[in-house]
Amino acid sequence: MNKQTLTVIVTAAVTTVIVIVAFLLLMPMIGPRFLHPMMMGSESAPASLDLATSRPTDNGQFIVSWRSDTDEVPLNQMHTWTLTVTTPDGAPVENAEILVDGGMPQHGHGLPTSPQVTEYLGNGEYRVEGLRFQMTGWWEVKFNISAGGQTDSITFNLTLQ
Numbered sequence: 615m616n617k618q619t620l621t622v623i624v625t626a627a628v629t630t631v632i633v634i635v636a637f638l639l640l641m642p643m644i645g646p647r648f649l650h651p652m653m654m655g656s657e658s659a660p661a662s663l664d665l666a667t668s669r670p671t672d673n674g675q676f677i678v679s680w681r682s683d684t685d686e687v688p689l690n691q692m693h694t695w696t697l698t699v700t701t702p703d704g705a706p707v708e709n710a711e712i713l714v715d716g717g718m719p720q721h722g723h724g725l726p727t728s729p730q731v732t733e734y735l736g737n738g739e740y741r742v743e744g745l746r747f748q749m750t751g752w753w754e755v756k757f758n759i760s761a762g763g764q765t766d767s768i769t770f771n772l773t774l775q
């Protein structure tokens with residue numbers, strides 16, 4: 615083996631090591647983008663996140679609260695919520711038209727399912743079917759509510775462990 619060949623081999627080996635080390639160091643940054651389904655719960659939600667389950671809508675038209683029909687919001691399991699909509703005075707809002715949206719702000723993806731309000735239960739309560747959160751972390755669930763000629767929306771935050 616001559617000196618030139620040895621130089622080429624050493625250069626190739628050093629380059630390989632540098633590329634591997636650089637890749638490992640960059641993983642925390644590129645990971646969430648490319649390996650996001652495998653990186654469950656690796657990011658923490660903002661500490662200031664409002665996790666209240668009962669809040670006024672963005673423009674104060676309605677007061678909305680949600681509860682899951684399960685004890686806790688389950689991971690990766692289809693389940694149902696009950697949404698309660700009242701006026702600011704606490705009067706039930708009847709027969710509202712409600713659209714559901716949401717996603718994970720830190721991951722740039724929406725909900726994996728298309729939840730729907732399927733039934734008005736009376737007393738300002740609505741059944742929301744088809745919710746499923748397929749990974750841990752910070753989720754947003756948004757409701758756009760129209761009733762009595764008024765439309766307003768609300769974004770709830772929840773974190774799944």
Ligand SMILES: [Cu+2]
Pocket residue numbers: 650718721723749751
């Ligand atoms: Cu995600």
